Amino acid sequence: MKKAFTSCFPGQLDEDDDLDDSDIWNDLSVEEQEMFDNYLSAKTQTRLQCFAHPLQLVIGDGIKDTKVVNAALAKASRLSSLLHTSTSFKEKFEEFGQRGIPASVTTRWNSTLRQLKSVVSCDQLKLTRMLEDGGHKETVFTAREWNQIKELVDVLQPFGEATDLSQGEKLVTISAVVPCILSLNHHLENHKESVRYLGGLIRSLQKSLQRQFEGIFVNVRITDEQNDVATLPFSDPLYLKAALLDPSFGTMWLTHDVLAPENIKEAVSAMIKNLILKEDCKPTPTTTDEDEQMPVAEPESQSGLFSAYCKKQKRFMFQSPNSVEPVFRHL
Template sequence: MPELRLNIQDLHRVPHLYPFCFLAVCLFLEACISSFSIRGKLVRLITDSASNNIAAFSGLIIPGFECYFQRDDDDELYSDWYNDGEQTESDDAKIDNNVPLDVQDVVKQFLDSIAIDDESFRLPCYAHSIQLAINDGLKGSTCVQPSLEKISKIAKLSHSSIAVAERLENIQVCVPNPNKTRWNSQYDMVVAVIGIQPSALNDILIQAQHRELCLKSLDYQMLNEFVSLSTLFAEATTTTQAQKTPSVSIVASSILAIYQDLLLERANVKHASSLCECLLESLLSRFGGMLEQMLLVIDISEKKKKKNFYDLFKDPVFLVVPFLDGRFRLNWISSSSLLEQVQEELSSKIQQLVLEQCILIEQVNAPLGTTENDNPILSPTAQTQPLSASAATSPITPKRKYLFTNIVKETKKPKSDPFSYIKDEIFKYLNDENADDMVLLKPSNIYPTVSKLAMKFLSIPATSAPVERVFSQSGFLFR
């Protein structure tokens, strides 16, 4: 969004405020919302605090990969950037005390408007949360650390030795460069190295006079277990950063799949059991709230819960959005290993949530001039109809006499359901065989109400990666 980048360039012109301090960002977020007239279209804000971002993305290295990043050319630049970030945070603390009252009032009004509106509040960045879960979980990878160190040295050799690089090229192998701040890039490097034919790899290492780096059978067993435990985390990290397909719909299904996979792996791993336990505990500490919403019993103490994530991931939006994605609907539940009773209860819960959200959308979109009698959703008569019917048989009004009581029967009028058309849409959508992820976003008159809900919720990004890229570009512009 070029216009947004232009607005961000003006951050440094805010008087009395450091360019990227909390108040400055809030002010310009408010300016962007007003400029693009999107206040009524905001559903969720995907963001995390600066301290959390630093903890998640700065210098995250898989244990055993430290040697790869030793004496890198960009270490000094990276260190300078990190120190600048720390200085920035301290500058914010100093400047915030001297912020003019009018600026504070503007920010307070903006934050109050978000807090009051239930449809606009913060959710954690999913990629960031996964990164933190992996960061904590990898503390238990000491069992496979010697094997990972070999992989790290082999990869560095392939990038520093022309002879080794040429031999790998001859067998059509390319070892990707890892990145300090993206753990899955290091995971991809492990997968690439262990994917090389063992005999071919060992021959190359022996010819390069690095026999000590040859991978043994035990190394492969440990590394394969490491990859098996990490593969779904890596896939989730990559998949949820999609920009042309709905991404937030992947969150709930991926967390359930990762959780069930770790439970299965816990019974099968031989060498990386400590890593499996650490990953499982780390996953529950952040995403346990979401799993609780899936009617699962989570065994974790209050002390171990990461409250900044645990409670926020309880948001029902994570259960609603997979239903609105044609790829999932309720299939991700039926294909899971959940008990059949839990599957049925969870499916019913999600359908009820979708119905409630559709009703809410209809209320919001009702014309301002519509009276209560014109709108069955807003009309109280539909809700009080059972009470009116029962009034005729109350003790005050005597029951009507009939001559032939054995023949004449009172005919009761069926209760009208003002939301039956929404329920019909949901039922029809569940039986639609179209598995397109955008089925509800394409112009159609088949699902008018459910499509409105899809347009609202599927627009939520799972991660803040696109926003981070905008800020990265603005950083280059400032320099």
């Protein structure tokens, strides 16, 4: 066993010390250094932004800028607290066949959505009578507030589904980013004319959505292109390529949720396909002839479960762009 300081500081070696390789501290040769640099440049990884956090910021911006629903939200929170603090009221509430109402957590906006869905699932007349008999008239929902909650649940339901999807741990979710964002934008666009009380919420949500995910809207040409597209959030082409290559989505998001003329959609589709083909044509570092001539050690015989299994090493040959084009016929 060698001394630690001997290995760490080769300039202070004693005469009696002997290294296995005396040239271990020498620099790489020019050829090896170039091969190493090419390998690192080809394998460089980039950090992608979090999808769930900006989505939660969009909801926060929308609710914060829309004060018309504050009274309804306050009553829903008060009703939930009443069920958790008053045993007698909870018993009466359960006598009507109603379930409990979950509490709202500040750090998780979808807890507010679950709370509102539980409220609107109740019978409004029975709930009003129960609150009045229990001496909680200040918690009774007016007809306007009840309709506001219904509209709010209808508007935020797709955002809740997108949030649940972004929290998946066993599934790849990068391919769902672009379809989710464009579908949410389409959902808000359709509700602009149908809502009665929450027009301001719709506009605030759409504005925040297009700001937090601006790179996606620029890449699909829904908004005007800027000079510094690479600096925009979610502008990495990887999101577009992943969405197109995912069989669950294909080009359906491009057909239904890109609110642009058909010629724009065709141009975006061609652009994404060219990006995929360009990525496929990139040369990857290969082993040298000397490495290929090195003998491969035979696997040692082992006894035990699955001991007869062996990994097959396959050499993936370079594919020309023509061999990849048939993939897009099914998209």
